[in-house]
Amino acid sequence: MLLEFENLHIHFSTFEGTAQVLNGVNLAIHEGESVGLVGETGCGKSITLKALLRILPTPPGRVVQGRILFKGCDLLQLPYEELHALRGHQIALIPQEPGGSLNPVFTIAEQMTDLILWQGRVHVNCGAYLLTPIIRRAKRRAARAKALELLTKVNIPDPERVLQSYPVELSGGMCQRVLIAMALSGHPLLLIADEPGTALDVTTQAQILRLLKERVREEQLAVLYVTHNLGVAREMCERIYVMYAGEVAETAPTDQLFSLPKHPYTRGLLASIPKLTGAELEGIPGRIPDYVSPPKGCRFEPRCKWSMTPCATLQPKLRPVAERHAVACHLYDPAFSQSTAQS
Amino acid sequence: MNNGQVLLEVRGLKKHFPIMAGVFSRQVGLVKAVDDLSFLVRNGETFAIVGESGSGKTTVGRTVVRILTPTAGDVIFDGTNIATLSDRSLKPWRRQMQMVFQDPAAALNPRRRVANSIAAPLEIYSVGTTRERLQCVRELLDLVEIPAEYMFRYPHALSGGQKQRVCIARALTLHPRLMVLDEPTSALDVSVQAKILALLMDLQKRLGLTYLLISHDLSVVKTVSNRIAVMYLGKIVEMASVDRLFAQPMHPYTRALLSAIPVVLPEEQAIIPKEIILEGEIPSSSRVPSGCVFQTRCYVKVPRCEQEEPPLREIKPGDWLRCFLV
Amino acid sequence: MTVTSLETARSRGWASRFEAEWEDIRRTLRRLRKSILSILGLFLVLGLIFMAVFANQLAPYPEDTAGVHFDRSFAAPSTEHPFGCDEVGRDVLSRVIFGARISLVMGTVVLAIAIGVGVPLGLIAGYAGGMAGTVIMRFTDIFLSIPPLVLAMAVSAILPPTIQNTIIAISFGWWPWYTRLVQGMVLSLKEDLYVEAGRSFGAGTLYMVFKEILPNLVAILIVKATLDMGYAILVGAELGFLGLGVSPPTPEWGTMASEGRSLLPEKWWMITFSGLAIFVTVMAFNLLGDGLRDAFDVELE
Numbered sequence: 001m002l003l004e005f006e007n008l009h010i011h012f013s014t015f016e017g018t019a020q021v022l023n024g025v026n027l028a029i030h031e032g033e034s035v036g037l038v039g040e041t042g043c044g045k046s047i048t049l050k051a052l053l054r055i056l057p058t059p060p061g062r063v064v065q066g067r068i069l070f071k072g073c074d075l076l077q078l079p080y081e082e083l084h085a086l087r088g089h090q091i092a093l094i095p096q097e098p099g100g101s102l103n104p105v106f107t108i109a110e111q112m113t114d115l116i117l118w119q120g121r122v123h124v125n126c127g128a129y130l131l132t133p134i135i136r137r138a139k140r141r142a143a144r145a146k147a148l149e150l151l152t153k154v155n156i157p158d159p160e161r162v163l164q165s166y167p168v169e170l171s172g173g174m175c176q177r178v179l180i181a182m183a184l185s186g187h188p189l190l191l192i193a194d195e196p197g198t199a200l201d202v203t204t205q206a207q208i209l210r211l212l213k214e215r216v217r218e219e220q221l222a223v224l225y226v227t228h229n230l231g232v233a234r235e236m237c238e239r240i241y242v243m244y245a246g247e248v249a250e251t252a253p254t255d256q257l258f259s260l261p262k263h264p265y266t267r268g269l270l271a272s273i274p275k276l277t278g279a280e281l282e283g284i285p286g287r288i289p290d291y292v293s294p295p296k297g298c299r300f301e302p303r304c305k306w307s308m309t310p311c312a313t314l315q316p317k318l319r320p321v322a323e324r325h326a327v328a329c330h331l332y333d334p335a336f337s338q339s340t341a342q343s
Numbered sequence: 344m345n346n347g348q349v350l351l352e353v354r355g356l357k358k359h360f361p362i363m364a365g366v367f368s369r370q371v372g373l374v375k376a377v378d379d380l381s382f383l384v385r386n387g388e389t390f391a392i393v394g395e396s397g398s399g400k401t402t403v404g405r406t407v408v409r410i411l412t413p414t415a416g417d418v419i420f421d422g423t424n425i426a427t428l429s430d431r432s433l434k435p436w437r438r439q440m441q442m443v444f445q446d447p448a449a450a451l452n453p454r455r456r457v458a459n460s461i462a463a464p465l466e467i468y469s470v471g472t473t474r475e476r477l478q479c480v481r482e483l484l485d486l487v488e489i490p491a492e493y494m495f496r497y498p499h500a501l502s503g504g505q506k507q508r509v510c511i512a513r514a515l516t517l518h519p520r521l522m523v524l525d526e527p528t529s530a531l532d533v534s535v536q537a538k539i540l541a542l543l544m545d546l547q548k549r550l551g552l553t554y555l556l557i558s559h560d561l562s563v564v565k566t567v568s569n570r571i572a573v574m575y576l577g578k579i580v581e582m583a584s585v586d587r588l589f590a591q592p593m594h595p596y597t598r599a600l601l602s603a604i605p606v607v608l609p610e611e612q613a614i615i616p617k618e619i620i621l622e623g624e625i626p627s628s629s630r631v632p633s634g635c636v637f638q639t640r641c642y643v644k645v646p647r648c649e650q651e652e653p654p655l656r657e658i659k660p661g662d663w664l665r666c667f668l669v
Numbered sequence: 670m671t672v673t674s675l676e677t678a679r680s681r682g683w684a685s686r687f688e689a690e691w692e693d694i695r696r697t698l699r700r701l702r703k704s705i706l707s708i709l710g711l712f713l714v715l716g717l718i719f720m721a722v723f724a725n726q727l728a729p730y731p732e733d734t735a736g737v738h739f740d741r742s743f744a745a746p747s748t749e750h751p752f753g754c755d756e757v758g759r760d761v762l763s764r765v766i767f768g769a770r771i772s773l774v775m776g777t778v779v780l781a782i783a784i785g786v787g788v789p790l791g792l793i794a795g796y797a798g799g800m801a802g803t804v805i806m807r808f809t810d811i812f813l814s815i816p817p818l819v820l821a822m823a824v825s826a827i828l829p830p831t832i833q834n835t836i837i838a839i840s841f842g843w844w845p846w847y848t849r850l851v852q853g854m855v856l857s858l859k860e861d862l863y864v865e866a867g868r869s870f871g872a873g874t875l876y877m878v879f880k881e882i883l884p885n886l887v888a889i890l891i892v893k894a895t896l897d898m899g900y901a902i903l904v905g906a907e908l909g910f911l912g913l914g915v916s917p918p919t920p921e922w923g924t925m926a927s928e929g930r931s932l933l934p935e936k937w938w939m940i941t942f943s944g945l946a947i948f949v950t951v952m953a954f955n956l957l958g959d960g961l962r963d964a965f966d967v968e969l970e
Contacts, residue, residue, distance in 0.1 A: 015700075040532040041503075157623075171624050201395035202559065203621050206603035210620055228532065231605025258607060272537035274562035276589065276604070276611040281566060283538030287502045410869050430871075437871040449862035454884035460863075463880070464870045497693075510866075517870075 001069075002222050003029040003052075003190055008066035010047060010056070010246075012291075019291035021047050023246040023299070025066070026318055029190065029222050036225045036237035036254075040269075042288045044246040045226050049194060051076075053093060054083060070190075088119055092188035096195040098175035102167035108178055109163040112147035112185070113140060119186055150181040155211055173204040177211065184215065191216065191223045197232065209236060230273060234258060239324065242266050245288050245299040248318055252325040262327045264304045298330065310336055350553050351384040351407070351521055356416035356426075358399075358406050362629060374629045376402040378577035380416070381655070384521070389547065389554040391564040391585075393600070394574035397625045403574075404523045404557045408442045409433055420521070438468065441514035445526040447506035451498040457484075457509055458494045464516040483512040487542060504535035508542065515550070523555045528563060540567055561604050565589055570661075573597050576636040577628060579655060582663040592616065593669045596637050635666070643668055700964040707960020713953030721770040728763035734920050746938050753938035756928060761938060764920035765946050771921050772950065775832065776901040779839045780894050787844035788890070791851025796859060796878055806852060809845040817842030818904055825913045835914045839904050843897070850893065851886060858882050888965040892958055899954030906947045922947050 010022040022044050029035045039045045050056040052068055054075065068075040070091065075083065095101040103111060117139060144163070151159035154177040167175055176197070183191060196212060197205030213236065216223050225236050233240050234254055241251045242263065250263035261267045268284040286303035289295055295302060301311040310330050318328045330336050357379060362372035376399045384390040394400040405411045407418055409425060418426040425436050444450040451460050461483055462476045471479065484491060487508040498506055507527065514522060527543065528536040544567060547554060558564050564571060565585055572582040573596065581594040592598045599619040606612055621640045626632055632639050638648040647667055655665045701707050725731050729749075738758030746753040752761035794805040812820070817839070824838035858864065859882070867881050908914035909923025910930075917924065922943040929939025 040534060173624050201625070202561075202603045202605075203395060203599055204624060205605075206618075206620055209605075210618075229605060230533075231607050234607055235605055269534060270607065272534045273607050274537070274540070274560075274566040275608060276562055276565055276606065276614050277608065278566065281537045281540060283536070283541065284534035285538070287504075408869055410865060434871045437869070442866070442869050444862055444866060446862060450866050452863040452881055452884070454887070455881070459880075463867065463872070466880070467867075467870050467872045467876055513866075 001028060002031045002033075002071060003027075003224070004067075004069040005048070005052075006067045006069060008048070008051065008068065009064045010044075010051060010061060011064050012061045014060065014292065017292040020294055021061070021246050021291055022051070023294070025243075025246070025248055027241055027248065027251075029224060031189070031222055032220045033239065034216065034223045034225065034237045036227065036233035036240040037243060038227060038230060038233045038240055039243035040228050040288075042245075043243040045243050046194075047246075048243075049093075049192060049226055052192070053087060053091070088115075088188075089186040090189045092183035092186055092191055094176075094179050094183045094191065094193045094196065097199055098172050098179060099167065099199075101179055102175060104167055107164060107166055108170075109144060109147060112150070112163070112178075112182060113143040115182055116143040116146055116185055146185070147181075150185055151178070153184065153215070154178075154181045156181075171204075172200050173207060176200060176204075176208050180208075180212065180215070184219070187219075189222060191221050193223060193225045193227075195227050195229075196225060196236075198227070198229065205232075212236065230258075230269065242269070245294070246291065247299060247328060249300065249329070250325075250327045251318070252322075256322070256325055262321060262325070262332060263300075263329050264306055264331070265300050268303075268305075298328075306331060308336065348386050349383050350386045350421060351555070352417075352419040353383075353403075353407065354381050354417040354419070356380040356403070356406060356418065357414045358402050358411060359414045372629045374627075375577050375631055376628055377406060378631070380574075380577075380579060382572055382579065382582060384553060384555055386520075386553055387547075387551060388569040389556055389567055391556040391558060391568035391571045392574055393558060393561060393564055393571055395559055395600075395625060397576065397628055398574040399577040399628065400557045400559075400574050401525060404442065404525045404555065407555065408440050408523050409437070410442070434468075438464075438517040439519050440521045440523065441517070441519040442523045442525060443507070443510050443514050443527050446530050447503060447510050448498065448530075450510050451506060453498055456495045456497060457501070460498070461509060461513045461516060464513065468517065470517075479516065480512075483515060484509075486515070486546070487512045502535070503531050504539060507531060507535075507539055511539075511542070511546070515546070518550075519552070521553045521555065523557070525557045526559070527556075529558070529560065536563070543567070561601065562606075573600065576626065576631055578636050578665065579663070580637060580665045582655075584661060587662060589614065593664055594637075594666050595619075595641050595643050595668075599642075697964050701960050704960050704963065706956050707963070710953050710956025710958075710960055713949065714957050717769050717773060717950060717953060720766055721773045724767050724770050728760075728766045730760040730763040731767075734759075734764065734767050734918065743936055745936075752942045753936075755925070755939050759918075759920075761925070761942055764925060765922070765942055767920045768922045768925065768943065768946060769950070771832065771915070771919065772902045772905060772947075775836055775839070775905045776898045778836050779843055779901045779905075780897060782836070782840040783843035783847055783897075784890065784894065786840075787847025788851050788886075790844075791848040792855060792878055792882070794848065795852040795855025796874065796882070798856075802852070805848070809848045812842065812845040813849065815842070818907055821904055821908055822911065822913055825908055830914060830916045832915050832919065835905060835908055838908070838913075839901060842904075843901065846897075847890075847893070850889070854886055854889065855882055858885055892962040892965060895954055895961055896958035899951035899958070902954075903947065903951050 005025050005027040008022050008025040012019040012021050025048055037045050037048065047056065051063065052075065063076055070086065147163060148159050151162060156162050156174065156177055162170065162174065162178065193212065197208045200208065209232065225233060227233055237254055239251065239253050240257050242249045242265065244265045249265045250257070250261070257266065258270065261270055271282040272284060274281055284303055289299050289302065295312065297313045298311045298316050301307045304311065308330060314330065316328045316330050316333065318326045319333060320326045321332050356377055358377040360374040360376060361370040362374060363369065364371045380403060382390070392400045392403055402411065406413050413426045416426060417424050420436060420440065425433060428436070458477065458480045461480045465471060465476045465479065480494065481491060484494060489505055489508050493501060493505070501509065524543070528539050531539060540563065546552060556564065556568055568585050570584050571588050572579045573594065574580070575596050581588065581597045588597065589601070592601050598616045599621050602616040602619040604615060606615065619642070623640050626639055634649040634651055635653055638644050641648065645668065653665050653667045655663050657663050701711065720727060741754045741758035742756060744750055744754040744758070750760050750762065752765060755761055790805050790809070794802040820842040821838040824841050825835055828834040828838065864877060864881055867877055905914060906923030909921045910927045912927060914923060915921045925943035926940045929936065929943070932939060
């Protein structure tokens with residue numbers, strides 16, 4: 001077990017009150033596994049990501065319960081030095097916006113060599129940094145060579161030219177490759193891909209996804225794909241978690257999730273995606289609940305076609321229904337025998 | 344209404360943007376966003392224009408509705424060429440064509456209440472009294488399934504899907520005949536998208552509307568459109584009925600585009616071509632390649648493609664292709 | 670509106686427009702409430718307005734705006750004259766209270782002129798652009814390059830010292846800031862999608878400017894005007910202090926402070942209370958303006 005989210009609860013204090021943004025998230029990733037975290041806007045997947053990397057803005061947000069275990073130790077309790085050694089080295093993020101995630105006033109070479117040189121060092125002495133050009137020439141050359149090697153690994157055709165360019169001179173696809181290279185520079189154990197390819201065209205996205213698949217397979221990385229696009233999740237992940245309103249609604253191996261979805265939200269989601277087969281489109285009525293005063297029971301209940309009496313008052317727990325397939329829904333709870341539910 | 348007559352005919356449409364640089368703002372280049380586009384849209388049908396960024400599809404929409412003025416070419420709406428009309432003579436024609444934009448939050452004035460935003464076209468054309476306008480707004484809100492309580496709220500109180508419904512209501516105020524939908528669901532979640540598409544289809548049937556749909560999402564296009572034109576770097580590379588295009592995509596770009604769709608069902612996977620990953624990236628529209636626009640990334644090209652530009656040929660009635668090799 | 674009529678109105682879908690407006694005002698006020706300082710500012714401003722309107726009733730010696738009482742000359746603060754008396758025996762407290770009226774009127778009219786001239790110019794410069802815009806902005810730049818006080822001094826040195834002329838002098842230096850602000854905002858608002866949408870309906874220029882762009886400016890203008898009120902009053906007081914403002918015996922705070930300056934430290938009450946009045950007023954408008962800015966800010970989201 002490489003990474004495990006254990007019953008994570010996160011609250012945000014807003015003007016209108018305390019928003020219960022994450023309500024008991026359970027997630028697990030094993031070594032070398034590709035896992036998807038799928039959900040629409042506002043479901044809390046970005047917050048989950050930020051909590052993992054501990055970049056959650058802590059004045060308004062706070063973790064009220066739960067742990068995030070990475071190789072057994074709780075990331076949330078880790079002292080800053082150790083956390084810093086972990087971030088970038090063992091856990092790397094590929095950000096969502098290729099253009100916006102690179103500093104526009106530095107060349108790619110500068111950004112990558114800085115990253116390689118200073119990775120893992122908690123306190124970068126200002127003097128040491130400024131004296132970089134003079135003192136550590138050998139190290140700099142080695143870092144640049146490594147940067148070049150990384151860029152070649154991500155299939156950039158002219159890495160030398162890219163190294164000398166500024167981010168604004170590069171296309172979206174190119175920037176995304178640079179970001180992947182930067183993420184790989186620390187030889188991480190776990191890669192987190194935040195909406196991979198969403199900001200890109202479909203053909204460029206296909207290139208990037210194929211690249212990711214190759215690199216992940218070669219280096220046997222564990223990956224967490226956070227996305228709202230079920231098609232991308234299907235292509236890239238072995239197992240998928242479906243999130244709704246701050247909770248995990250369902251988790252299953254990919255094929256099983258798409259062929260036998262159980263949770264009403266998952267089914268609704270799949271039914272809403274336009275299919276090339278021309279199947280009928282059905283949306284999900286309603287909107288996500290108000291996090292400040294969420295429903296007492298199941299958070300999806302107001303929009304659920306199959307809601308029963310206990311759904312409004314009792315919160316469903318994530319319960320296994322098949323091998324590696326768990327659902328948080330009363331319809332599959334043997335305690336509620338009316339659940340003649342599904343076909 | 345759906346009598347098969349041509350409502351919109353675009354002939355040789357060109358929209359070029361000059362690139363200004365230097366101290367004296369001289370023109371140093373030209374962005375050929377739309378280059379020699381021709382297509383027909385019939386009454387009651389949904390015509391989709393598909394392409395990626397840089398293809399020029401957004402510019403087409405804006406040029407047809409005359410937000411932008413064409414550099415050359417004709418835009419014949421219901422028999423009249425509106426490409427060269429002045430702003431004042433254009434006014435009666437604007438009533439018949441409306442646009443729904445991609446980002447509903449940005450398309451609504453954040454400081455105007457929903458009712459005022461929807462009634463704006465009525466105010467502009469001085470239609471009806473205030474009371475009548477409010478009544479019209481109520482009916483429109485009913486049509487797009489938004490509860491009447493939202494009438495005097497500000498847009499920020501609405502969800503994304505509701506905002507888009509308000510934009511659709513606003514576009515319908517003057518009973519247009521043609522609606523240009525510019526990526527109407529791209530900014531929305533999938534579950535909301537389905538409802539908006541259903542609404543649009545329903546409205547089309549009820550009000551006899553004609554849609555010009557601009558999108559990059561082929562799955563959406565297949566679900567709602569009758570005919571498709573695939574654009575690349577300002578030109579149409581393939582144009583056909585939806586069924587034909589998906590069953591037998593001919594142009595190499597179309598095939599690559601279809602194979603790149605992240606599909607959800609195994610049945611869908613069987614429909615699209617096998618994985619075709621294009622090399623390189625789309626060139627800039629200011630430096631269009633010589634010969635065929637697609638040749639820099641084409642995987643089946645021959646030397647002729649680099650020198651000569653293939654014309655858009657009608658290989659069968661209603662089927663158009665711009666390629667030497669098929 | 671009673672509860673039942675409200676419900677009936679809602680059920681018919683005819684939610685009154687005024688009810689919606691009222692709801693928004695209440696929400697803004699609620700946000701304002703969150704900051705103690707803003708509440709303080711609000712109450713101070715309201716207090717000042719109250720003082721200005723009811724000066725006649727509040728001042729113990731309303732006739733002391735003019736007239737002389739040499740028997741009371743330089744009386745120290747006491748129970749009959751809490752703020753003491755000035756050189757010619759006039760009650761300082763009453764004069765301070767009437768001074769509020771003068772200052773507030775001055776500030777209001779100055780801002781009215783500044784907005785009335787500056788905002789339309791800014792709208793034209795921003796929306797029309799081109800040659801007209803350039804001409805307007807360069808003209809505005811000329812006035813912007815001179816500090817407001819200096820400009821006011823220059824103008825009031827030429828004109829006879831009356832309230833009206835002081836107002837005119839101050840407005841000279843005030844309107845360009847509004848032009849610049851409005852022009853900048855219009856330039857950026859012009860690019861927004863809903864403006865494009867409006868044009869796609871065939872909206873004319875006047876419609877676009879007044880119905881689409883102006884509402885977006887209102888919040889910022891209100892905040893700026895509130896903050897500026899304090900500063901306009903301050904400039905008026907500065908002019909009075911320098912002897913360029915209103916002429917005696919008008920009870921203007923700056924003039925009063927000037928009269929008392931040379932009499933420090935023995936006859937401290939003359940300058941102290943008028944100075945305090947200026948301080949409190951400027952602070953009040955500042956606090957209120959800041960609070961409004963924060964209250965509107967969330968809404969502007």
